[in-house]
Amino acid sequence: MNKKIKIGTKPTNKSIPLTADAWVESQKGCMNESMKRLTIDIPENLHRLIKVSCASRGTKIADEVRELLSQKYGKV
Incomplete structure (x- = not known):
């Protein structure tokens, strides 16, 4: 009983991943308005309720x- 293994051709690098800088530049047109970060403190139980609710709907807290x-x- 001989075991035969076929070796395919060497894979090519068809899709070259973008560098971080190129990715950032490509995303600039996606946002209509610049964003500012807002940090708030909320009770842990409220955060848990929001997180569970968003996870069940497949949305993001933000x-x-x-x-x-x-x-x-x-609306601004």
Whole structure:
């Protein structure tokens, strides 16, 4: 009983990954407005509730908070 193994051709590097700088430059057109970071402290239980709720809907906490702030202060 002979075992035969076929070796395929050497893989080519068809898709060259972008460098970090190139990726950042390619993302600049995606954002309409520059963003600013907002850091707040909330109780652990509230954070857990928000996180579970967002995870079950497949949304991000940041998106939820942005939507709530937009409802309160209006769309900018």
